[in-house]
Amino acid sequence: MSEPNEQNLPKRFGEKRLFLSPEAVLKYEDLMKSIKGNRIFTSPNLAYYDREEDLVKAAILVSSEGESFIKKHRGILNLIDKGLRLMEHSLEPGTFKERNEVVLEEGIEIKRISRGGQSNVYLLTVDGEKYVIKTHIPRKIGSGDVRQPYINEMLQVQLLKRDLGNELEKLGVVLPTFLFASGQVVCVKFEEGERPEEHELINILPPLVEKIRNYITNQIRQGNSLFQNIDLDLVSDLERKIKVENFIKRPDGKFVLIDPFFLL
Numbered sequence: 263m264s265e266p267n268e269q270n271l272p273k274r275f276g277e278k279r280l281f282l283s284p285e286a287v288l289k290y291e292d293l294m295k296s297i298k299g300n301r302i303f304t305s306p307n308l309a310y311y312d313r314e315e316d317l318v319k320a321a322i323l324v325s326s327e328g329e330s331f332i333k334k335h336r337g338i339l340n341l342i343d344k345g346l347r348l349m350e351h352s353l354e355p356g357t358f359k360e361r362n363e364v365v366l367e368e369g370i371e372i373k374r375i376s377r378g379g380q381s382n383v384y385l386l387t388v389d390g391e392k393y394v395i396k397t398h399i400p401r402k403i404g405s406g407d408v409r410q411p412y413i414n415e416m417l418q419v420q421l422l423k424r425d426l427g428n429e430l431e432k433l434g435v436v437l438p439t440f441l442f443a444s445g446q447v448v449c450v451k452f453e454e455g456e457r458p459e460e461h462e463l464i465n466i467l468p469p470l471v472e473k474i475r476n477y478i479t480n481q482i483r484q485g486n487s488l489f490q491n492i493d494l495d496l497v498s499d500l501e502r503k504i505k506v507e508n509f510i511k512r513p514d515g516k517f518v519l520i521d522p523f524f525l526l
Contacts, residue, residue, distance in 0.1 A: 280320055283309035288319040290417055290488050297420045299326025310445045313410050313525070320445065323413050325420070327451070328441030335388055338370075342386065345372040346397060346447070350382065380409050385452065392452035393441065410525055412448035416440040418488060418523060426477055433466050433473075435517050453518045455510040466517065467504055474522060495524035 286309030294300050304321040312318045324332065332338055345364045349372060354361050365371045372395070375383040386393040398409060423437045430436065439451040474494055481489040495508060510518040 280305075280308040280310055281317065282307055283317050283319075286317045286319040288321050289316075290414070293421065293486075293488060294323055294417055297325070297417075297424060299329070300324070300420070301329060310411075312414075312445065318411065318445065321413065322442055322444045323416055324442045325416075325440055327439055328449070331388075331393075331441050335370075338388065341366045341370060342372070342395065342449070345386075346384070346395070349374060349384065350397070386449070392454075393449050394452050395447065395449050398446045411445035412443040413445055414488060415523065416443040416448060418492065421481075421488075422474065422477060422522065426473060429473055430470070430519075431516075433470055434515065435466060435470055435519055436512075437519055437522070453510045453512060453520070455512040455518070457507060458509050458511040458517060460506050462511065463504075463506065463509065463517065470519075471504060491525060493524050495521055 284307045288302070288304055289312070291302065294302050301324045302321055303324065304319050308320040309317040310320055345366050348364045349361050352361060353359060360374075362374045363371060369387075369389045371387050373385045373387075375385050375394070377383070377399070380399060381396045382399060384395045384397075386395050396412065398412070419437050419440060427437065438453065441449045441451065443449070471494060478489050478492055478494070495505060504519070508519060508521050510520060512518060
């Protein structure tokens, strides 16, 4: 893997909303490096505005799993870039309908899963292996965006997994596997399974909520601004319930907590 720059940084990973700002700083770089196997690739001159309207150096954070994926499938980042541009900026040939599927090469395709208020969600299939990709839906600077850069989300989950992973596994809960993220694009391993019933989680949720809530509180107390204005994504704060749709029950019986966090 060579270090991306403004010439070769894939457009979707850099995003067309980048600005020329050589003096911009990459936030949370030390925390990113504290996770074993992480690699960071930055642009020397490009930056984007984050949730706090700060200019942040454009970068891609790659996990050890992501590096293995990229090495195994040479040129995959550029193929994903091409696929996302086709999905988001072109129509089905000869129609006025948006694309729902793009075949990039034999065995490599991207399909649309959903489009929410904040993200486009896609399923990437590479030689039979599946991954979920999300991209931010464009918004205007100063529009009161409630999103955070995906690279922050990846780091939050990595830290939670590193520091609390063993305790969560004792509850039967595991966290998603992130491959890579930029400010505007993220890729995670697709989890096979089904939505659990609420009764299956009734004994898990109270201790799970307590452990993650306490972790967030302690991170903020220690001065980690990465967790500022971050909370658990709950159905109701009074009921202390995490949304059932935020879980996937894997064939091995483990529950994957897909989207742990909510931005205040």
